Amino acid sequence: MNCTEFLANLTDYFDTKTAAALRSELERHMAGCSHCHVTLNTTRQTIEIYRNDELYELPESIRTQLQQAVLAKCAAMKKKKEPCA
Amino acid sequence: MASSKNVRPPRTMATTLTPDENALHPDLLLIEKVKAGDLSAFEQLMRQYDRQIFRIALHITQNREDAEDIVQDTFLKVFQKLDQFQGNSKFYTWLVRIAVNESLMRLRKRRSQKTVSMDEEIQTEEGPIPRDFADWMPNPEQNYNQSELADILRRAIQGLPPGFRTVFALRDIDGLSTEETAQALGLSVPAVKSRLLRARLQLRERLSRYFRVPTGVQPQ
Numbered sequence: 001m002n003c004t005e006f007l008a009n010l011t012d013y014f015d016t017k018t019a020a021a022l023r024s025e026l027e028r029h030m031a032g033c034s035h036c037h038v039t040l041n042t043t044r045q046t047i048e049i050y051r052n053d054e055l056y057e058l059p060e061s062i063r064t065q066l067q068q069a070v071l072a073k074c075a076a077m078k079k080k081k082e083p084c085a
Numbered sequence: 086m087a088s089s090k091n092v093r094p095p096r097t098m099a100t101t102l103t104p105d106e107n108a109l110h111p112d113l114l115l116i117e118k119v120k121a122g123d124l125s126a127f128e129q130l131m132r133q134y135d136r137q138i139f140r141i142a143l144h145i146t147q148n149r150e151d152a153e154d155i156v157q158d159t160f161l162k163v164f165q166k167l168d169q170f171q172g173n174s175k176f177y178t179w180l181v182r183i184a185v186n187e188s189l190m191r192l193r194k195r196r197s198q199k200t201v202s203m204d205e206e207i208q209t210e211e212g213p214i215p216r217d218f219a220d221w222m223p224n225p226e227q228n229y230n231q232s233e234l235a236d237i238l239r240r241a242i243q244g245l246p247p248g249f250r251t252v253f254a255l256r257d258i259d260g261l262s263t264e265e266t267a268q269a270l271g272l273s274v275p276a277v278k279s280r281l282l283r284a285r286l287q288l289r290e291r292l293s294r295y296f297r298v299p300t301g302v303q304p305q
Contacts, residue, residue: 035218058139
């Protein structure tokens with residue numbers, strides 16, 4: 001396996017479903033290639049940093065406002081759909 | 086600084102359900118109640134997923150006001166179209182697809198002339214080949230305070246084309262499987278994999294400017 005093939009399979013490496021044979025081939029390449037080793041480790045860190053950081057959180061007060069607005073509109077739509085008594 | 090309290094728990098929804106499990110999925114029970122006229126069941130669905138929809142919308146539009154509007158519009162559309170949901174796909178995947186479409190519509194409006202689509206050919210100067218091979222400092226995010234780190238992460242992801250950052254947000258941040266991401270975006274699985282690889286590598290290159298071990302210093 002060369003570096004281009006390693007990169008092409010990098011996405012699959014992070015997927016736990018990747019076949020054991022491919023994983024060991026990727027790991028064998030990495031053991032002898034410091035560039036690919038660094039690329040894999042820092043890509044893994046990139047994913048973890050984004051996953052762990054609450055970058056875009058919805059503040060509770062706005063969340064409540066949005067929910068109330070949506071539910072009020074849904075109630076109005078529901079009322080419109082109901083047949084007249 | 087990122088701390089353990091910030092670690093988001095995984096989505097409670099299972100990613101692969103057998104037909105039997107799917108029949109018992111709590112979302113489907115709630116949907117049946119909504120169809121029968123129970124608004125409190127809809128409120129439960131909204132409380133369960135509104136944060137994720139906000140995050141996805143903000144990742145695509147990069148505009149907080151737009152993302153708030155998209156949360157509203159998405160759930161209203163879901164309420165209106167709930168009869169069309171057949172349960173062939175998971176409810177969350179269906180919901181995300183609606184949110185992504187709403188988000189792309191907002192982007193198109195903002196850019197007026199320019200088409201924004203998940204299918205458009207994405208051309209960027211940065212190819213999939215890594216250029217920076219410097220190792221990173223141990224726990225590099227701890228060298229920045231919370232607002233500095235948020236700024237670095239935001240600027241890095243803002244520089245990606247919408248099609249890349251959407252795939253990254255769904256797959257790596259929201260935790261959808263590759264297949265669910267493809268379904269939610271109307272893309273093929275190979276297209277998702279290709280964009281995900283490019284998104285990850287481009288983000289890695291951008292973060293490397295901040296997190297790499299300074300020249301002349303040995304990593305611990």
